[in-house]
Amino acid sequence: MPESLRLSTDAVAPHERAPQWCEWVWQHFGGLDSDLYGDTGFDGHLLASHAGDVILTRLEANRHRVLRTPGMARTSDTAYLKIVAPWQGSASVRQQGREAGARNGAWVIYDTTRPYEIDNPERVDHLIVMVPKDAAIERALRLEGVMARQLGASGISRVALETMRNTYQELPHMSETAARGAGEMIKHLVQLSLLELAGQETAVTQREALRDRIRAHVQRHLRDPQLSADDIARALNCSRRHLYNAFGGEGESIAAYIQRLRLDACIRELQQAGPHARPITEIALSWGFGNPSHFSRVFRGRTGMSPSAFRGGNDR
Numbered sequence: 001m002p003e004s005l006r007l008s009t010d011a012v013a014p015h016e017r018a019p020q021w022c023e024w025v026w027q028h029f030g031g032l033d034s035d036l037y038g039d040t041g042f043d044g045h046l047l048a049s050h051a052g053d054v055i056l057t058r059l060e061a062n063r064h065r066v067l068r069t070p071g072m073a074r075t076s077d078t079a080y081l082k083i084v085a086p087w088q089g090s091a092s093v094r095q096q097g098r099e100a101g102a103r104n105g106a107w108v109i110y111d112t113t114r115p116y117e118i119d120n121p122e123r124v125d126h127l128i129v130m131v132p133k134d135a136a137i138e139r140a141l142r143l144e145g146v147m148a149r150q151l152g153a154s155g156i157s158r159v160a161l162e163t164m165r166n167t168y169q170e171l172p173h174m175s176e177t178a179a180r181g182a183g184e185m186i187k188h189l190v191q192l193s194l195l196e197l198a199g200q201e202t203a204v205t206q207r208e209a210l211r212d213r214i215r216a217h218v219q220r221h222l223r224d225p226q227l228s229a230d231d232i233a234r235a236l237n238c239s240r241r242h243l244y245n246a247f248g249g250e251g252e253s254i255a256a257y258i259q260r261l262r263l264d265a266c267i268r269e270l271q272q273a274g275p276h277a278r279p280i281t282e283i284a285l286s287w288g289f290g291n292p293s294h295f296s297r298v299f300r301g302r303t304g305m306s307p308s309a310f311r312g313g314n315d316r
Contacts, residue, residue, distance in 0.1 A: 017041075029130075032068055059126045064120050065118065078132065079111075079132065080131060081111060081112075085128075087127065088123070088125040095111065095147050102152070107157070116148070156192045159189060210246040214247070215257075218232070222288060229243055266299070266307075270310055
C-alpha cells in the first residue's frame with residue numbers, strides 16, 4: 001500500500017486547533033500561509049497518499065484561505081502543478097491576474113512556483129493533487145496561459161477528474177507498482193487536458209479572456225467607489241450583456257465580486273493591528289466603501305462580527 005499521512009484536529013485542544021492546522025498546511029504543501037477568516041473555532045482533517053511521484057490529498061476543513069507569496073514560491077524545493085477538485089464546498093484560485101472557481105464536477109490548476117491565493121469561503125471537502133512539473137509540457141505550451149483555469153466539465157479534463165478521484169479512493173488497495181502506474185496516468189491526462197485547453201479557440205476561451213480583463217480592471221480600480229458594471233463595460237468597450245455573460249457560471253455577480261475583494265482587503269488591514277493602525281472608517285472608505293453602515297453590515301455578514309470586534313480579537 002502506498003505511504004499515507006493522516007492529520008486531524010480531533011485530538012488537539014480546541015484553542016490550539018487553528019495554529020496547529022496552519023502549521024500542518026505549511027509543512028505538507030511546502031510553504032503556505034493560512035487565514036481562517038478571523039474564526040476562532042476550527043476543525044480539519046487531512047489524508048495524503050502517493051501514486052508514484054503524484055501526491056493526492058483529501059482535505060476536509062472549515063472555511064479558510066491560503067496564500068503563497070513570491071518569497072515562498074522561490075524557496076520551494078519541488079515544482080508542482082497543483083489541482084484543487086472539490087467534492088463539497090468551493091474554491092477560488094487567483095494567480096497571475098487570473099481567477100477561476102470550482103465546485104463539484106470541476107477542477108482548477110495552478111503553479112506552485114508562482115504566487116497564488118485560494119479562497120475556501122465555506123466548509124470544504126477537496127481533493128488536492130500535486131503533479132510534478134514536466135519540462136516537456138512547459139516547452140509545449142505557455143503554462144501561464146493555462147494556469148488558474150477551470151477544467152473538468154467535459155472531454156479529456158473530465159476523464160482526468162474521474163481518474164484522479166478514483167485513484168485516490170482505490171490507493172489503499174493498490175500495490176506500489178500499481179500506484180506508480182496510476183500516477184503516470186494522472187500526469188498524462190493532466191498534460192492532455194492542458195494541451196487541449198491551450199489549443200481551444202472557442203467562445204469559451206473568449207469569455208475567459210474577457211473575464212480576465214474584467215478582473216484586471218477591477219483590481220486596478222478597486223479603491224474607486226464609482227466602480228460598477230457600467231463603468232467596467234465602458235472601460236473595456238463592451239456591452240453589459242457581454243460583461244455578465246463573461247461572469248456566467250462563476251457563482252457570483254460582478255458587484256458581488258467587487259464587494260468580496262474589497263472586504264478581503266479590509267480584513268487584511270484589520271488583522272494588522274498596532275499603534276499605527278488606521279481607523280476602521282478610513283480603511284473602509286479607502287477601499288471603495290462609500291457608506292460606513294453598509295460596510296459594517298456586509299462585514300458582519302462575512303465574518304459574523306462587527307469590524308471593531310474583529311479588530312479587537314486580533315489585538316489579543
